[in-house]
Amino acid sequence: MAGLVAAPGLSDYSASKYGAVAINDAVRTELDKNGHSGYIKTTCICPYFISTGMFEGVKNAFPMYILTPEEVVTRIVAAIQQDEPLVILPWRGNLIYLARLLPVTLFDKMAKAMGMHSQMSDFVGRGDLLKKIPGKH
Numbered sequence: 001m002a003g004l005v006a007a008p009g010l011s012d013y014s015a016s017k018y019g020a021v022a023i024n025d026a027v028r029t030e031l032d033k034n035g036h037s038g039y040i041k042t043t044c045i046c047p048y049f050i051s052t053g054m055f056e057g058v059k060n061a062f063p064m065y066i067l068t069p070e071e072v073v074t075r076i077v078a079a080i081q082q083d084e085p086l087v088i089l090p091w092r093g094n095l096i097y098l099a100r101l102l103p104v105t106l107f108d109k110m111a112k113a114m115g116m117h118s119q120m121s122d123f124v125g126r127g128d129l130l131k132k133i134p135g136k137h
Contacts, residue, residue: 001047001064001088004097005111009120023044027086043079047072047089049119057124061115063092 002010003017024044031037049055050067060066065095067089079087096114099107111117 001046001093001096004088004093005100005116006048007111007119008117009060009123012093017046022043024086041083041085043076043084044086045072045089046087046093048093053110054125055123057122059115059119059122061111061119063095065090068106 002014003021006014028042048064049058
């Protein structure tokens with residue numbers, strides 16, 4: 001989702017994910033233009049936060065919820081089998097993606113009211129990994 005809707009505290013992460021979404025769009029359309037889309041497909045998976053420890057401490061923003069690795073894997077396999085070009089997880093994330101069509105100031109106010117501006121307030125992530133890097137503790 002960070003490649004579709006950015007959030008405070010995820011600037012660098014969002015930038016890399018926006019790039020991944022753009023590469024997928026470019027490759028998909030190039031395959032189609034060059035006549036290869038009938039047998040070469042791309043599937044861009046855009047999940048919300050997944051409970052893997054990477055986003056430990058992150059908060060939900062309405063109407064989203066933290067995904068389990070199992071539900072993400074199940075959905076990815078189904079998406080590939082069905083040749084889906086874009087999958088937003090959970091499905092209700094599509095509503096937030098569509099809300100990007102609103103004027104920016106209105107979207108920002110809506111995002112703030114939904115809690116998107118405070119998702120990373122208590123973010124811990126895998127901070128314990130820093131203790132393993134020499135000179136970083």
